[in-house]
Amino acid sequence: MSGQLWIVGLGPGARNLMPAQTAKAIGAADVVIGYSGYFDGIADLVAGKACIALPLGEETERAAVAIGHAREGRRVCVISSGDAGIYGMASLVLETLARRPGDVMPEVSIVPGISAVNACAALLGAPLGHDFAVISLSDLLTPWERIERRLHAAAEADFVLAILNPQSRRRDWQLPRAREILLGHRSPETPVGYVRNAYRPEQAVWLGTLQTMAEQPADMFTTVIVGNTQTREFRGRMVTPRGYPSSETRS
Amino acid sequence: MSGQLWIVGLGPGARNLMPAQTAKAIGAADVVIGYSGYFDGIADLVAGKACIALPLGEETERAAVAIGHAREGRRVCVISSGDAGIYGMASLVLETLARRPGDVMPEVSIVPGISAVNACAALLGAPLGHDFAVISLSDLLTPWERIERRLHAAAEADFVLAILNPQSRRRDWQLPRAREILLGHRSPETPVGYVRNAYRPEQAVWLGTLQTMAEQPADMFTTVIVGNTQTREFRGRMVTPRGYPSSETRS
Numbered sequence: 363m364s365g366q367l368w369i370v371g372l373g374p375g376a377r378n379l380m381p382a383q384t385a386k387a388i389g390a391a392d393v394v395i396g397y398s399g400y401f402d403g404i405a406d407l408v409a410g411k412a413c414i415a416l417p418l419g420e421e422t423e424r425a426a427v428a429i430g431h432a433r434e435g436r437r438v439c440v441i442s443s444g445d446a447g448i449y450g451m452a453s454l455v456l457e458t459l460a461r462r463p464g465d466v467m468p469e470v471s472i473v474p475g476i477s478a479v480n481a482c483a484a485l486l487g488a489p490l491g492h493d494f495a496v497i498s499l500s501d502l503l504t505p506w507e508r509i510e511r512r513l514h515a516a517a518e519a520d521f522v523l524a525i526l527n528p529q530s531r532r533r534d535w536q537l538p539r540a541r542e543i544l545l546g547h548r549s550p551e552t553p554v555g556y557v558r559n560a561y562r563p564e565q566a567v568w569l570g571t572l573q574t575m576a577e578q579p580a581d582m583f584t585t586v587i588v589g590n591t592q593t594r595e596f597r598g599r600m601v602t603p604r605g606y607p608s609s610e611t612r613s
Numbered sequence: 614m615s616g617q618l619w620i621v622g623l624g625p626g627a628r629n630l631m632p633a634q635t636a637k638a639i640g641a642a643d644v645v646i647g648y649s650g651y652f653d654g655i656a657d658l659v660a661g662k663a664c665i666a667l668p669l670g671e672e673t674e675r676a677a678v679a680i681g682h683a684r685e686g687r688r689v690c691v692i693s694s695g696d697a698g699i700y701g702m703a704s705l706v707l708e709t710l711a712r713r714p715g716d717v718m719p720e721v722s723i724v725p726g727i728s729a730v731n732a733c734a735a736l737l738g739a740p741l742g743h744d745f746a747v748i749s750l751s752d753l754l755t756p757w758e759r760i761e762r763r764l765h766a767a768a769e770a771d772f773v774l775a776i777l778n779p780q781s782r783r784r785d786w787q788l789p790r791a792r793e794i795l796l797g798h799r800s801p802e803t804p805v806g807y808v809r810n811a812y813r814p815e816q817a818v819w820l821g822t823l824q825t826m827a828e829q830p831a832d833m834f835t836t837v838i839v840g841n842t843q844t845r846e847f848r849g850r851m852v853t854p855r856g857y858p859s860s861e862t863r864s
Contacts, residue, residue: 495767
């Protein structure tokens with residue numbers, strides 16, 4: 363007998379930004395699995411359920427445990443922050459299932475959520491009004507050369523950039539290096555926004571430029587958005603227009 | 614006296630994917646402004662309010678009308694589909710305000726939402742498990758040369774691609790041209806997903822490859838997601854692993 367496996371993202375943190383479908387999936391589960399820090403905000407939803415809290419870094423274990431329970435016929439919900447599909451648990455669970463294709467397949471449902479990218483953009487204004495690229499600076503599972511190639515490509519092709527995992531205690535040179543690469547393609551006056559802990563009590567929003575970001579601290583809870591050549595600041599908001607000046611278009 | 618201006622996205626369509634904060638902003642407004650097609654799904658929320666429905670193509674007018682009402686002291690909510698910050702009304706409203714910086718500035722709040730990108734990814738599996746680029750193929754306000762440069766850059770740097778506005782009645786050659794560019798950098802076997810009308814009654818999900826997508830119809834309601842070199846299909850799901858094979862990493 364095969365069980366049911368939901369993979370959901372809790373959104374940026376504020377409960378009123380989590381859609382009803384997510385709460386419903388958590389409510390329907392027998393077993394809820396996620397990083398220990400995620401359970402506080404949803405205590406009412408998980409009351410009476412088996413909650414399996416695993417520390418950061420044990421994502422692979424979370425996926426394996428969730429699949430194990432689902433294969434035993436249970437109704438399991440794996441929780442991520444943000445959107446489970448964007449650097450979240452969704453790909454890890456599906457990857458883990460794909461590694462043993464002969465095994466019983468539980469029914470898998472993924473519920474979309476509001477990612478850190480959507481949330482931070484809303485707090486900064488409208489920086490994602492045009493084409494954008496999302497890049498994680500974590501080189502734990504991706505060779506740094508590949509990340510650098512992406513930074514060059516996105517900067518050269520005038521994408522707005524959303525940078526996740528910009529810095530951690532052990533990774534301190536990647537963001538300065540990314541800034542250096544971007545400065546090779548864009549003006550030092552290009553607007554840059556930092557959002558830390560979006561929609562949480564400790565939320566902090568900073569708006570500056572490629573020049574001034576050098577002084578601004580970042581960590582694993584920070585998302586950095588770098589404007590394209592059209593992005594402007596207006597009264598503390600970052601705005602990327604939805605097009606290019608008409609002289610440039612085909613008209 | 615200056616009013617209040619909310620800019621919200623309704624999400625992909627299903628009401629249970631719209632967070633409570635969005636419903637609250639609509640509920641608090643005196644005037645709700647948006648494309649006529651958006652009002653049916655939120656009839657209960659807008660009952661008794663002044664609803665201003667403007668046709669597709671009149672986005673600039675919607676922004677101007679919303680600002681006008683807010684400047685007269687009203688509480689105004691502008692509605693987009695998906696996330697208002699991603700090719701939505703947020704940048705257009707802020708751009709319009711910035712064009713007359715001396716005027717009274719209403720208080721502006723942007724509520725994040727679940728974009729078409731998040732929604733389509735969830736229906737396809739987990740294609741956005743790694744770095745990705747979001748590109749609109751509409752060359753109405755962006756020169757095609759710039760769009761092409763972005764397609765080349767994103768393909769060459771191994772981004773997953775989310776393609777919005779792939780095709781319309783008047784624009785029929787852009788998606789085939791994008792496919793041609795992508796085939797210059799990626800295998801014909803690269804997984805490609807199409808989602809039309811995500812989370813609406815007419816929802817359609819198709820999973821194929823760069824090779825087979827040539828036969829698949831698309832329109833303005835379709836989002837196309839093209840995998841990177843690591844993306845695989847597994848039992849009808851598109852999965853992009855969260856990293857590269859360990860032989861390639863620094864470790």
